[in-house]
Amino acid sequence: MARARTTRPHRLALAGALVALVGALQVRAPAQSAQTPLNLYGRGATGANGVVAAAKPEASRVGIDILRMGGNAVDAAVATGFALGVLEPNASGIGGGGFMVIKLASMKEAVVIDFRPTAPAAATPDMYKLDERGHVIDNASVEGGLASAVPGEVKGLLYALDKYGSKKLSRAQVIQPAIDWAERGVPVTVNLASIIKDNYGKLSRFENGLAIYSKDGFPPEIGDTIVNKALANTLRLIQAKGADAIYTGDIAAKIVAENRKRGGILTLEDLAGYQVKVRTPVTGSYRGYTIVTAPPPAGGTHVLQLLNILETADLSALGEQSTAAAHLWAEACKLVFADRSKYSADPDFIPVPAGGLASKAYARSLAALIKRDAVLKNPGAGDPSKYESGSTTSFSVMDKDGNMVAVTKTINMFFASGVVVPGTGIIMGDDMDDFELKPGSVNSIQPGKRMLSSMSPTLVLDPQGRPFMALGSPGATRIIPTLAQVISNVIDRGMPIQAAVGAPRLFQGQAGSLVLEGRYSINAYNGLVALGHSVTVNADFDAYFGGVHAVLYDHAAKTLHGGADPRRDGQAAAF
Amino acid sequence: MVKTHVVIAAAIVLACAGAAAAQPYALKAPIATKPAFLTTVGQSADIEMVKVLLDRSAVPYKANAQAKAGDLAASGAKTLVVVLGGSTKGLGAAGISADAEIERAKALFAEAKKLGMTVIGVHVGGEARRGQLSDTFIKAAVPACQYLVVVADGDKDGFFTKLAGAAIPMDKVERMSKAVEPLQKAFK
Numbered sequence: 001m002a003r004a005r006t007t008r009p010h011r012l013a014l015a016g017a018l019v020a021l022v023g024a025l026q027v028r029a030p031a032q033s034a035q036t037p038l039n040l041y042g043r044g045a046t047g048a049n050g051v052v053a054a055a056k057p058e059a060s061r062v063g064i065d066i067l068r069m070g071g072n073a074v075d076a077a078v079a080t081g082f083a084l085g086v087l088e089p090n091a092s093g094i095g096g097g098g099f100m101v102i103k104l105a106s107m108k109e110a111v112v113i114d115f116r117p118t119a120p121a122a123a124t125p126d127m128y129k130l131d132e133r134g135h136v137i138d139n140a141s142v143e144g145g146l147a148s149a150v151p152g153e154v155k156g157l158l159y160a161l162d163k164y165g166s167k168k169l170s171r172a173q174v175i176q177p178a179i180d181w182a183e184r185g186v187p188v189t190v191n192l193a194s195i196i197k198d199n200y201g202k203l204s205r206f207e208n209g210l211a212i213y214s215k216d217g218f219p220p221e222i223g224d225t226i227v228n229k230a231l232a233n234t235l236r237l238i239q240a241k242g243a244d245a246i247y248t249g250d251i252a253a254k255i256v257a258e259n260r261k262r263g264g265i266l267t268l269e270d271l272a273g274y275q276v277k278v279r280t281p282v283t284g285s286y287r288g289y290t291i292v293t294a295p296p297p298a299g300g301t302h303v304l305q306l307l308n309i310l311e312t313a314d315l316s317a318l319g320e321q322s323t324a325a326a327h328l329w330a331e332a333c334k335l336v337f338a339d340r341s342k343y344s345a346d347p348d349f350i351p352v353p354a355g356g357l358a359s360k361a362y363a364r365s366l367a368a369l370i371k372r373d374a375v376l377k378n379p380g381a382g383d384p385s386k387y388e389s390g391s392t393t394s395f396s397v398m399d400k401d402g403n404m405v406a407v408t409k410t411i412n413m414f415f416a417s418g419v420v421v422p423g424t425g426i427i428m429g430d431d432m433d434d435f436e437l438k439p440g441s442v443n444s445i446q447p448g449k450r451m452l453s454s455m456s457p458t459l460v461l462d463p464q465g466r467p468f469m470a471l472g473s474p475g476a477t478r479i480i481p482t483l484a485q486v487i488s489n490v491i492d493r494g495m496p497i498q499a500a501v502g503a504p505r506l507f508q509g510q511a512g513s514l515v516l517e518g519r520y521s522i523n524a525y526n527g528l529v530a531l532g533h534s535v536t537v538n539a540d541f542d543a544y545f546g547g548v549h550a551v552l553y554d555h556a557a558k559t560l561h562g563g564a565d566p567r568r569d570g571q572a573a574a575f
Numbered sequence: 576m577v578k579t580h581v582v583i584a585a586a587i588v589l590a591c592a593g594a595a596a597a598q599p600y601a602l603k604a605p606i607a608t609k610p611a612f613l614t615t616v617g618q619s620a621d622i623e624m625v626k627v628l629l630d631r632s633a634v635p636y637k638a639n640a641q642a643k644a645g646d647l648a649a650s651g652a653k654t655l656v657v658v659l660g661g662s663t664k665g666l667g668a669a670g671i672s673a674d675a676e677i678e679r680a681k682a683l684f685a686e687a688k689k690l691g692m693t694v695i696g697v698h699v700g701g702e703a704r705r706g707q708l709s710d711t712f713i714k715a716a717v718p719a720c721q722y723l724v725v726v727a728d729g730d731k732d733g734f735f736t737k738l739a740g741a742a743i744p745m746d747k748v749e750r751m752s753k754a755v756e757p758l759q760k761a762f763k
Contacts, residue, residue, distance in 0.1 A: 194703045198664070201623035217627055218751050539706075 043564040044498035047574025051562035053549035054395035056087040057571035062177040064573040072166040073403035078157045082178035090195045090414040091393040096429035097152030098409025099294040101457045105402035110292045114277040115156020116450040117149035117431040122265040125439035145264025147417040147430035150274045155243045159276045172239040182232035185225030191569050193222045202418035209420040231425025247271045258421045284358050290461035296352045299454035306336045306484040308363030315492045323527025330508040331370040334379045337510035345442035346450040375532040392474030398551040406457035408472040454479040475546025478507045482546040497552040497563035505545040543567045601744035605763040607693040611636040612652035616680040617712035618665030621700045622658045632758040644686035655687045655694045660704035661712045677715045684719035696720035699751045701728035724754050
């Protein structure tokens with residue numbers, strides 16, 4: 001990263017110098033990068049028949065192979081999803097869950113499959129004990145058995161396959177590539193090696209994971225491969241028995257036994273009772289394009305809300321990376337996150353005013369609060385300190401027939417709870433940490449409730465109502481502004497999808513510093529500081545800002561373009 | 576011409592054989608006494624890997640990533656092992672700023688000197704554990720060390736070599752697991 005920086009002295013190097021001058025290293029030092037050495041080439045892909053954009057090149061190719069075999073976009077998405085659980089084990093898998101937005105050409109309306117984990121029946125709002133600083137004692141919402149909710153991944157992916165798959169390919173065919181990778185071994189990239197090292201302590205504490213994710217007692221090094229025979233066997237059982245292989249029987253018993261051994265409260269009844277929820281997407285528009293995205297407990301409502309606020313300004317006239325544009329983004333983000341923390345939760349438990357949040361009129365009223373020459377102080381209510389993990393994954397599939405799928409799924413933190421179920425290769429998620437961990441919030445814990453998420457897989461239709469773009473991102477709360485920025489880059493700035501994904505990003509929560517990616521214009525940095533923003537500069541390409549994987553259809557050229565994120569191991573594939 | 580090629584080939588073979596032989600480590604004799612006290616300078620998760628290295632080196636230790644100067648005397652340790660390299664996430668989890676972390680390290684080094692402890696710096700994170708944040712901590716810690724063990728990938732640019740200079744003996748190892756032998760040899 002340092003080398004890259006020296007080639008652009010007018011941007012980050014100058015920003016870095018400025019940072020040093022103001023003597024605020026503790027808040028402005030570039031984050032450690034897991035992406036060195038960074039490769040910006042070969043991330044995108046173009047094809048006439050189908051494109052899959054995922055966080056691992058091998059996973060994208062799995063999806064393409066399924067399309068070549070005659071599968072549709074859902075078949076490809078499900079195969080890619082299972083493969084990512086093997087190829088990117090730190091980010092998603094059987095122990096977690098997510099959201100999938102599907103719009104097949106034959107469907108009048110899109111559908112959202114919610115396979116987010118749920119709180120166990122024995123969960124309570126005060127189940128985590130807090131210390132005097134309000135921190136969870138022993139990090140129990142993140143590590144160990146009590147961190148795990150009832151996983152939804154396998155039921156979710158198989159529901160999509162059964163309901164929306166082409167029926168031309170069997171469940172066994174769709175899952176087989178994941179088994180092949182588990183047996184062949186997952187390549188350890190710079191990114192994965194770094195993530196394993198960062199989480200080695202957690203894996204060591206719950207020792208089962210070391211059998212898979214260590215080599216000679218140390219983290220595997222770049223170029224090694226990680227073989228996971230136990231996971232291959234688990235996937236074979238899913239091939240044979242479907243979701244029952246996980247939610248009932250021997251593996252369910254193993255999951256419960258290990259969870260409870262590590263202090264958890266999962267029961268066989270929790271697993272057997274898990275249900276996929278089929279939700280109506282939240283829909284709106286941005287400059288004539290239709291936005292179709294995942295509703296609460298997912299975060300798509302706020303992507304739409306943010307776009308609605310931005311639509312009140314002529315962003316293209318404000319100029320790319322200008323102070324005025326960045327200020328508008330930052331202020332709009334503050335307002336959106338204030339609403340998110342106050343209103344968003346599982347709609348099956350808490351009435352969420354999703355329609356109002358996504359309305360143009362409400363957005364105009366919020367936009368009126370934004371001043372061109374001043375910074376909003378303490379907008380709205382809520383808890384700005386809520387932390388969510390960025391260790392999710394997102395992928396998108398589109399094909400020439402106009403089928404579109406966007407999926408975002410997670411086990412929450414990298415390597416999640418750290419608990420690996422012996423003999424199964426399954427890493428149990430730590431999604432419980434996404435609840436508000438004390439009573440009194442709309443997002444407080446209740447039995448059977450789904451924790452709030454920023455995951456926002458999104459589809460975009462062009463002004464003629466044709467399939468235009470599928471996209472999604474990991475990155476915790478950064479997901480919401482990140483997706484809005486990529487959509488804006490395409491619609492407002494006319495960027496090709498790969499450029500739109502790669503462009504420098506910013507993030508602003510309800511409170512706290514405005515965070516700029518290192519390549520952001522030094523002029524904007526200076527302008528934002530002059531306006532009164534507290535600005536933190538992160539690394540040039542920083543995974544903090546998510547990892548967008550998107551597909552865009554160029555109707556004039558009858559060509560699909562995949563964009564994949566260099567901030568992670570993203571690479572699209574096409575045919 | 577052929578004769579020249581044979582000579583060159585033979586030279587290459589001999590050079591390779593030499594390289595494969597036992598590595599001559601920088602220390603002529605052990606400099607450290609057991610037990611050790613293990614901490615980080617930069618709050619990186621690499622401390623977990625160094626725990627494994629010390630276990631395999633048969634060096635008993637107490638570990639505290641956020642140890643204060645006062646902890647050293649109470650530990651009874653004779654050697655301070657510091658894990659070099661910064662982590663934004665680690666600093667955040669510890670609730671400590673980079674500046675405060677450097678102050679903590681300086682106080683530890685001063686106390687170690689007062690107690691007559693040997694200080695050994697270990698950098699196992701390779702290139703990924705470099706960059707502005709990590710380098711700040713490394714620069715602050717290396718001058719206090721009497722010996723360094725570095726995974727070579729982290730010294731591609733000669734950063735450690737330059738910092739250590741002639742004053743601080745340093746061994747570079749190709750892989751993390753190869754750091755066991757120099758650490759074993761460093762302890763009496």
